[in-house]
Amino acid sequence: MKTKSIWILINVFILFGYAHNAAQAEIKVGIAGPLSGISVNLGEQQEIGAQKAIEHQNDKGGLLGNEIVAISVDDxxxxxxxxxxxxxxxxxxxxxxxxxxxxxxxxxxxxxYEKAGIIMISPASTNPKVTEEGGDNVFRVIGRDDQQGTIAGNYLADHFGNSKIAIIHDGQAYGLGLASFTKRQLNQRGISEFLFDRYTPDQKDYKPLVNKLVQKNIDVLYAGGYLTDIGIILRQAKKELPNLRLFSGDTLVNVEFLFVAGEAGTGTYFTFGPDMRQRPEAQEVAAAIREEDAYEPDGYTLYSYGAVQAWAQAVEQAGSLKPNAVIRALRSGSFDTVIGKIGFDEKGDVTGISTFVWYVFGKEDYSLAK
Structure with missing residues (x-):
């Protein structure tokens, strides 16, 4: 009886030890984005791309022999x-x-994250301050708003220099930054906007803003902000200004814009990075997301997938999860991803891929502008 009790205790300790080791074998990765609110489309793309990359990494045996566990949070x-x-x-x-x-x-x-020694790679945050003010632990796989604003300002100057241009923003880091960089480039080209104004996000009625656009008889509107707000503004503005042309930034990269803006959305131009669905190295992953998740991997989806790939390869190159070792690998290495062979500069900004190009909405989808 005593011997049996000893073996029971031994088995308990073995099982406890196994469970403890199993718990240690998990590598936890956070996916942080807007899973509710006016930018939920962005968060959905981000989450699906990152989760699929983690799933595929686990299919290959995980990372350093350990399983990766995703924890999604809604900001x-x-x-x-x-x-x-x-x-x-x-x-x-x-x-x-x-x-x-x-x-x-x-x-x-x-x-x-910096204080806790956690590495962050954003697939979507374009404000220059993210990497300029962030610590060594901060990276991104998307371009910057100073690049995006320069492209937008030049386009408006080249094609609409004699038009009445208004630039609006939501006052937030992304929207204000993008609008300000666009305004700066437009002004440097010798063209002044007729209106530079702020709107309040997450509203249903933008009549006060629309009235300002009507009073100045605006021809061209550049909007810095998020998809839902911009879609509502355009839909309401075009009732009074049917010939109004809208230009905007990367957050419009979702066909949901056409559902929000309605027919008014057709002909809208926006800037975004290269459409990674067209890359040869992304075909298998894109097909898997379509088939297994019933989701079109547009927008930030593959950028999020690529962010996970870059981090995982950096961990493998470092042979460790220690933050300093992985950060050194990220800053000095190159990584084969679905968004191309990429690296990061001294600030943490992505290298190896084009920054922004123009897209235009048709009646059902968006495509590369000609």
Whole structure:
């Protein structure tokens, strides 16, 4: 009886030890983005891409022999909530975060990750301050708004120099930054906008703003902000200004814009990075997402997938999960991803891929502008 009891205790300790080791074998990765609110489309793309990359990495045996576990959190594109979910991810013990999506959220969360030694790669935050003010742990796989604004300002100057141009923004880090860089480039080309104004996000009625556009008889509108707000503004503005032309930035990269704006959305131009669905190295992954997730991997989806790939390859190159070792690998290495062979410069900005190109909405989808 005594011998039996001893073996029971031994088995208990073995099982406890196995469970403990199994728990240690998990590598926790955070996916932080807007899963609710006006930018939910961005967050959905980000989450699906990152989760699929983690799934595929686990299919190959995980990372350093360990399984990767994804923890998704919703920052709602709100800086205060971004701080809260960043602290949650720290308490969960994540070693890497794919995110945030919105620039203001990345700016709010990066100091928390830096203090905790957590690496962050954003697939969508374009405000220059994200990498310029962030620590060595901060990276992104998308271009910057100073690049995007320069392209937009030049396009408006080249094609609409004699038109009445208005530039609007939502006052947030992304929208204000993009609008300001566009305005700066337009002004440097010797052209002054007729209106530079702020709107309040997440509204249903933008009549006061529309009235300003009508009073100045605006021909061309450049909007810095998020998809839902811009779609509503355009739909309401075109009732009064049927010939109004809209130009905007990367957050419009979703066919949902056409559902929000309705027929008014047709002909809208926006800038975004290269459509990674067209890359040869992305074909297998894109097909898997379509088949297994019933989701079209447009917008930031493959950028998020590529962010996970770059981090995982950096871990493998470093042979360790230690933050300093992985950061050194990220800053010095090159990585084969679905978005191309990429690297990162001294600030953490992506290298190896084009920054922004123009797209235009048709009646059902968007395509590369000619």
């Amino acid at each position: 709602a594109c709100e800086p205060r909530q971004a701080k809260a979910v960043a602290k949650q991810l720290v308490s969960e013990g994540v070693v890497f975060v794919v995110g945030h999506g919105c620039s203001a959220c990345s700016l709010a969360a990066t100091p928390i």
